[in-house]
Amino acid sequence: xxxxxxxxxxxxxxxxxxxxxxxxxxxxxxxxxxxxxxxxxxxxxxxxxxxxxxxxxxxxxxxxxxxxxxxxxxxxxxxxxxxxxxxxxxxxxxxxxxxxxxxxxxxxxxxxxxxxxxxxxxxxxxxxxxxxxxxxxxxxxxxxxxxxxxxxxxxxxxxxxxxxxxxxxxxxxxxxxxxxxxxxxxxxxxxxxxxxxxxxxxxxxxxxxxxxxxxxxxxxxxxxxxxxxxxxxxxxxxxxxxxxxxxxxxxxxxxxxxxxxxxxxxxxxxxxxxxxxxxxxxxxx
Amino acid sequence: xxxxxxxxxxxxxxxxxxxxxxxxxxxxxxxxxxxxxxxxxxxxxxxxxxxxxxxxxxxxxxxxxxxxxxxxxxxxxxxxxxxxxxxxxxxxxxxxxxxxxxxxxxxxxxxxxxxxxxxxxxxxxxxxxxxxxxxxxxxxxxxxxxxxxxxxxxxxxxxxxxxxxxxxxxxxxxxxxxxxxxxxxxxxxxxxxxxxxxxxxxxxxxxxxxxxxxxxxxxxxxx
Numbered sequence: 001x002x003x004x005x006x007x008x009x010x011x012x013x014x015x016x017x018x019x020x021x022x023x024x025x026x027x028x029x030x031x032x033x034x035x036x037x038x039x040x041x042x043x044x045x046x047x048x049x050x051x052x053x054x055x056x057x058x059x060x061x062x063x064x065x066x067x068x069x070x071x072x073x074x075x076x077x078x079x080x081x082x083x084x085x086x087x088x089x090x091x092x093x094x095x096x097x098x099x100x101x102x103x104x105x106x107x108x109x110x111x112x113x114x115x116x117x118x119x120x121x122x123x124x125x126x127x128x129x130x131x132x133x134x135x136x137x138x139x140x141x142x143x144x145x146x147x148x149x150x151x152x153x154x155x156x157x158x159x160x161x162x163x164x165x166x167x168x169x170x171x172x173x174x175x176x177x178x179x180x181x182x183x184x185x186x187x188x189x190x191x192x193x194x195x196x197x198x199x200x201x202x203x204x205x206x207x208x209x210x211x212x213x214x215x216x217x218x219x220x221x222x223x224x225x226x227x228x229x230x231x232x233x234x235x236x237x238x239x240x241x242x243x244x245x246x247x248x249x250x251x252x253x254x255x256x257x258x259x260x261x262x263x264x265x266x267x268x269x270x271x272x273x274x275x276x277x278x279x280x281x282x283x284x285x
Numbered sequence: 286x287x288x289x290x291x292x293x294x295x296x297x298x299x300x301x302x303x304x305x306x307x308x309x310x311x312x313x314x315x316x317x318x319x320x321x322x323x324x325x326x327x328x329x330x331x332x333x334x335x336x337x338x339x340x341x342x343x344x345x346x347x348x349x350x351x352x353x354x355x356x357x358x359x360x361x362x363x364x365x366x367x368x369x370x371x372x373x374x375x376x377x378x379x380x381x382x383x384x385x386x387x388x389x390x391x392x393x394x395x396x397x398x399x400x401x402x403x404x405x406x407x408x409x410x411x412x413x414x415x416x417x418x419x420x421x422x423x424x425x426x427x428x429x430x431x432x433x434x435x436x437x438x439x440x441x442x443x444x445x446x447x448x449x450x451x452x453x454x455x456x457x458x459x460x461x462x463x464x465x466x467x468x469x470x471x472x473x474x475x476x477x478x479x480x481x482x483x484x485x486x487x488x489x490x491x492x493x494x495x496x497x498x499x500x501x502x503x504x505x506x507x508x
Contacts, residue, residue: 037368174379177369184338184358185380185424232404234370 003258016146018253020154021263024207025219025249027158029227029241030165031203032220034196036228038176042107043095044220046114048213051088051205053117056124058083063128074149077209084205092197146210157206161199172196173234215264219245222271226278248274286351291316291428291459292337297346299329299336305344306332310485312478314428314461316351319454321470321490322463324480325503330463331432333480337461338430357426361433362413367406374401377420384423391419395449411442418449429453431462435469447473467499 007018035044058079061067067079091113098109146154165172175182175192182189207216223244224237231237252267259266286293292314300306306329314320324330335341337348338358365376377388392398395415400408405416414434421429431450435443447469454460464470470477470490477493479486481502486493 037366039366039368170379170382173369177371178360178365178379180335180340180360181358181380181420183340184356186339228368228370231370233372234375237370 003254007254007257014257016148016151017263018250019151020146020210021249021253021267022246023155023158024211024216025223025245025247025267026242027162027203027245028207028216028219029223029245030162030238031200033224033227033238033241034172034176034200035220036224037173040095041221042110042114043092045217046095046110046117047088047091047201047204048208048216048220049114049117049121050091051084051208051216052213053121053124054083054085054087054205055080055209056083056121056128057087060124060128074147077150077153080209081205084209085202088201088205088208089198092201096193096197150210154206154210157202161203161206164195165199168192168195169234169238211267212264215267218264218268218271219249222268222275223248226271226275229278229282244271244274286349288351289315290351291354292351293349294337295347295349297336297348298344299332299341300344301332301341302344307480307485308483310346312485312487314459315476316459317454317457318459318475319450319473320459320461320476320478321474322461322478322480323465323467323470323502328480329483330480334430334432334461334463354428355424355426357421357424357429359414359417359421359429359431359434361436362410362417365405365413365417369406371405372402373397373405373408373412373416373419376405376416377423380420381423388419388423391423392416394422395419396445409442410438411445414438414442414446415449418446418453422453426458428459428461431460433463433465435464435466443469467494470494 006012007014012018032044035041058067061083062069062079095110171187171192172195174187175189175196179189182192204216204220207219211219223241226244227237227240231240248270249267252270253263255261255270256263256266290313294310294312297310298305298308299310310333322330322334332341336343338356365371371379373392374385374388377391378385381388381391389398389401392401395418397412397415397419400412400416405413408416418429418431418434421431429450434446434450438446443466450460450462451473462470462474471494474490474494476487477490479493479498479502492498
């Protein structure tokens with residue numbers, strides 16, 4: 001209770017970190033449900049890793065003198081977001097092209113992207129004195145120092161992503177659940193697909209920048225997995241996924257703060273426990 | 286184009302970018318007719334169907350429609366993944382968007398109004414098929430195209446579906462249906478299109494579904 005009181009205090013030192021965690025926890029599952037529905041879960045693993053590789057690459061370009069050195073955290077943040085977004089969107093286009101050709105992208109191919117992105121990130125960081133600053137904490141999911149500017153920026157991006165997901169959900173569901181029907185109705189399937197993938201890419205790149213790849217994937221996948229066991233309608237599925245993500249993000253933060261643990265890992269383990277509890281409940285009832 | 290024709294395929298090659306399935310297909314679909322599309326497995330029925338409804342573009346040739354023709358498409362029912370948590374009504378509403386009353390009317394017309402609130406994935410094969418027909422009707426089509434609607438369901442359910450299609454056809458809607466069931470098509474179809482070894486032949490059902498023709502197409506020798 002003491003911990004909760006402290007966290008909820010408006011003057012709490014890590015207030016911005018809590019809010020960032022909460023925003024990602026609420027928004028990432030809304031995107032994750034589409035990866036889940038389109039059976040692109042493995043893409044949800046690879047994309048955050050590719051996104052963090054983009055961040056590492058952006059800092060590497062800076063370290064090699066190919067980009068001007070960022071003078072403050074706002075510039076660093078913008079550079080990281082640019083690298084993250086470019087890499088994520090490029091990867092999405094490649095994966096989407098494979099999906100459109102009717103081949104559900106083989107896990108081996110996505111797995112290769114995942115492991116290459118991970119290894120490349122490490123190599124880029126090791127030799128880059130600028131890149132290592134803050135990157136390792138981010139990759140571990142340590143959400144410690146979040147400025148007001150970064151919080152506002154994250155909030156704007158995630159609201160910008162969430163709003164179309166809600167407003168255009170029927171179109172996104174149509175092209176996701178019955179693409180052929182959408183084609184017979186002369187819907188602009190490529191445009192809706194492209195729009196959805198752009199929103200997925202933007203969410204992932206923003207989330208990775210805030211909470212790291214592990215936590216991003218955790219929030220993309222686990223809340224929808226939990227919610228799908230109990231939801232009866234698509235609306236319930238989306239709402240419950242988002243609520244599970246948000247509540248877990250908050251409780252995970254509280255527990256990590258209380259027991260001095262990495263926030264991201266705590267969040268993911270908590271989601272895992274909820275998933276196991278969900279399975280058990282389903283078996284019992 | 287003759288006023289009686291709905292659609293004409295003019296020397297169409299159907300298939301996929303690295304795989305030609307059917308070449309030089311020339312056939313026509315007439316208004317207000319019930320046409321069966323028959324052929325052995327692998328003959329290209331579904332590929333031709335998907336080319337007709339616009340899912341796959343023709344590799345060569347043209348599809349000539351007689352004016353603005355709305356096509357209602359009924360896919361094979363396993364195309365809808367059970368991972369989606371959709372009720373019968375929501376399946377239909379995917380095409381009607383906000384017209385809930387119209388969606389309910391369409392369900393009613395196929396005898397599935399009582400399935401509006403039930404999970405689509407938990408319906409029987411016959412029930413799913415009728416909900417999918419309701420969905421196609423919700424698009425207000427001029428031409429209904431179905432891909433094996435009676436495959437894998439029991440004879441009673443299959444008969445109910447054919448009865449429903451006969452009622453729909455009686456309202457003036459043209460129907461094109463892919464099927465393996467020659468006996469069923471003999472009772473319902475007016476025209477038949479056979480796909481066999483890359484060749485397309487069409488004609489009146491009585492002629493196309495003669496015993497000799499069927500044995501020849503399926504390469505059966507009954508001694």
